[in-house]
Amino acid sequence: MDPLSKLLGGIRAEGAVLTTAVLEAPWSIRFADEAPLTVVTVLRGGGTLLLTGGLEYRITVGDTAIVRGPETFVLVDHADTIALPHEEYEVTCFMPDAKCDPALDGGRWGSGPTGETTLIVGAYRTSGRRHERLLRALPPVLVVTDDVEVCAWMESIAVDAARRPAGAQAMMDRLLDWALVCTLRDWFEEQDADAPGWYRGPADPVVGPALEAMHGMPSAGWTVASLAAEAGVSRALFARRFSEVMGQSPLAYLTECRMDEAEELLADRSLTVAQVAKAVGYADAFGFSAAFKRYRGIRPSDFRATTDLGA
Numbered sequence: 001m002d003p004l005s006k007l008l009g010g011i012r013a014e015g016a017v018l019t020t021a022v023l024e025a026p027w028s029i030r031f032a033d034e035a036p037l038t039v040v041t042v043l044r045g046g047g048t049l050l051l052t053g054g055l056e057y058r059i060t061v062g063d064t065a066i067v068r069g070p071e072t073f074v075l076v077d078h079a080d081t082i083a084l085p086h087e088e089y090e091v092t093c094f095m096p097d098a099k100c101d102p103a104l105d106g107g108r109w110g111s112g113p114t115g116e117t118t119l120i121v122g123a124y125r126t127s128g129r130r131h132e133r134l135l136r137a138l139p140p141v142l143v144v145t146d147d148v149e150v151c152a153w154m155e156s157i158a159v160d161a162a163r164r165p166a167g168a169q170a171m172m173d174r175l176l177d178w179a180l181v182c183t184l185r186d187w188f189e190e191q192d193a194d195a196p197g198w199y200r201g202p203a204d205p206v207v208g209p210a211l212e213a214m215h216g217m218p219s220a221g222w223t224v225a226s227l228a229a230e231a232g233v234s235r236a237l238f239a240r241r242f243s244e245v246m247g248q249s250p251l252a253y254l255t256e257c258r259m260d261e262a263e264e265l266l267a268d269r270s271l272t273v274a275q276v277a278k279a280v281g282y283a284d285a286f287g288f289s290a291a292f293k294r295y296r297g298i299r300p301s302d303f304r305a306t307t308d309l310g311a
Contacts, residue, residue, distance in 0.1 A: 026081035035123035045117030197246035
């Protein structure tokens with residue numbers, strides 16, 4: 001599995017919301033779900049995203065914005081009208097135990113005859129901690145623009161889902177999952193050399209085979225020599241190229257992958273620390289515990305207790 005797919009493994013859309021707004025400016029929509037990621041795709045119209053710290057992002061037809069949480073943010077018609085009297089709306093459909101206002105889900109807001117804005121809005125929930133490496137690579141907001149044809153296709157699906165046929169919610173959630181993957185991939189491609197190493201690495205002819213081997217069998221006793229053999233190059237060439245692309249040594253990256261995997265496994269109370277240690281390539285619990293504490297600053301048992309408290 002490639003690193004992006006692995007990092008996205010614990011991120012899913014839950015209860016995507018289709019919102020059609022017919023709003024006469026000025027207006028604002030407050031997103032207070034505290035979700036790790038929120039996606040807003042503009043099918044018609046547009047607005048300005050206002051984030052904490054004074055950040056502003058204008059989005060218009062064809063734009064998909066991914067907003068990194070959990071801070072509250074606002075979408076307004078124009079930034080300079082936020083201080084004026086205006087129609088205010090709030091989206092909290094994804095909060096725990098929240099009941100979404102029916103007007104926000106397949107409904108229409110306002111009564112303005114012009115200025116129609118159509119949005120697809122979704123929030124993403126996470127399981128485990130594997131996604132944190134992905135979130136660290138993202139800015140507060142990223143925006144990618146799609147072709148008009150893509151917007152028309154997405155709108156047709158959204159309109160059909162608004163009629164609530166069987167499977168409509170699942171269809172909208174999968175649409176949002178698809179949009180997230182495509183948007184992130186397009187954004188990382190735009191970053192080119194500035195994209196994180198774990199994204200660029202799989203396409204590199206030297207680094208790619210080693211990454212595939214490490215992610216496929218993280219518990220194997222990998223060495224620089226054995227990873228170089230997977231890549232079919234000398235040890236020196238492999239170590240140099242890996243550090244250039246990934247920004248760290250092969251064994252440092254391997255340790256990071258193992259610790260990420262260990263965090264996921266420690267959340268499973270049916271596994272002992274010794275079993276987790278073996279699953280991520282350590283011969284015994286003592287060696288694993290020492291490595292985990294060096295890397296995370298906390299013993300595996302204490303990490304597990306902290307995770308339980310936060311559940």
